[in-house]
Amino acid sequence: MKLLVDFGNTRLKWASVAADGQLRPGGVFAHADVPLVAELRREWGGLARVQSAWIASVVSSAHEQELAAFVRERFGLAARFVRSPAAALGIRNAYAQPERLGVDRFLAFAAAHARHARLQVLVSAGTALTIDALDADGSHLGGLIVASPQAMRLAVVAGTARVDARGGQFSQRPRSTADAVVTGSLYAAAGAIERFRASLVAAGETLPPILLGGGGADELEPLLAPVERVHDLVLHGLALWAGDAAAAGAPADD
Structure with a gap:
């Protein structure tokens, strides 16, 4: 095992x-x-x-x-x-220093590409919000690292004297400070995702699909629908890596 x-x-x-x-x-x-x-x-x-x-x-x-x-x-x-390589599992890393790309992102690319080879946007809503583009050939086209909505809310509350986000909920037209903070953080995250996605195609062309995962995905999904929810892409990518390395007789790295 x-x-x-x-x-x-x-x-x-x-x-x-x-x-x-x-x-x-x-x-x-x-x-x-x-x-x-x-x-x-x-x-x-x-x-x-x-x-x-x-x-x-x-x-x-x-x-x-x-x-x-x-x-x-x-x-x-x-x-x-x-560690993230320059290329493996059908993926080509866009970073000039390949190891600087988070290995979780690289493995998620591999799993997504194995699942469906196409132009697609991978969004992971975790401690940070990562937004990456992958084309049909497995080339990473670059990506963003953004403060997660939760991190945005914490930063606003920490940096201001009379702002409190406790009990805040999403509202299209917030009428309380707490709702304004929560809604603003979600709009900011969704806006970054949509702006990045739109940059991948010419005006009027079909936008690529969004694959959304991570612990903060539930609150973002309504603002991005339709999306494809994905789970455990990193582990699926790691399974591909382990299988490939085992077949090649790769030595342990400790």
């Missing part, structure tokens, strides 16, 4: 791939305010016959080392940390 880990800024998600090649859902937890090793012991206590552990990480080196040490202790394995 291959263990797959998406180690994000806020949450750690994991899954596994059995001998039949199917992705098996695992679990997810917010790791910022919990002892990582204690939580992993609970999450992985029942796992057996783990043959390799593949990690897509955007966290600090210290957190990676903590995870790697636990993988070695628990399974006797070297954790294999994936």
